[in-house]
Amino acid sequence: MATWNLSNTKHHILICNGSSCNRAGAEELTRALRQEISNREADNTIHTTRTLCNGRCHDKCVVIDYPKGVWYIDLKPEDASSFICSLLADKNYEQKISHSFDGQSFERTPEVVTGIFKNKEKVKKVSKII
Template sequence: MATWNLSNTKHHILICNGSSCNRVGAEELTQSIRKEISRRELDDMIHTTRTRCNGRCHDKCVVINYPKGTWYKDLKPEDAPLFVDSLLANEDYTEKVSHSFHGQGFDRSPEVITGVFKDKEKVNKVSKIL
């Protein structure tokens, strides 16, 4: 296993490779982002990690920019150049943002669903409260 020198790392990109994302091209997206980073010789500045499910399956393919805390949705392999451009400019790739972290929590883009309860007991409790 490699031990990365992270002293020049500015962005840690977490790329969901859970089953829902994989069904719609997560592997191709992962390879496209990594190729774009390598093509620009940015490997010491942008580190990528393939993850398991990030719990936002409705937003597939999901990518997270850490430490900034921006979550992206619906990324495709052809988005890799614009996504890397946004990292270099330290800006969000706004067309694909689903959630942005602002110190106390996340702001959700208006067109993104809030989420779903996995636990039926929680759904019933919430329904009774509402």
């Protein structure tokens, strides 16, 4: 197994490969993002990790830019070039942001679905109502 040197890493992008995102093309998105990073010789500054479900299935495909704390939604393979260009320019890919961390809490982009609380009791109550 490889042990990457992360000394020059500026962006760690977490690519959801949970079942909902996979059905929406997460594997193709993962390959496109990694190819774009390689094409731009940015492997030392942008590190990728496939994750399991990130809990925002409605927003598929989800990508998180860490350590900035910016969550992106509805990313498609055709977004790969523009998305990676934005990271390399230290800018956000504005049109696909769902949440961003301001140092204290996450700010939700107004058009984005709020979602449900993670508290198990509330989830049970919601599912009984539905």
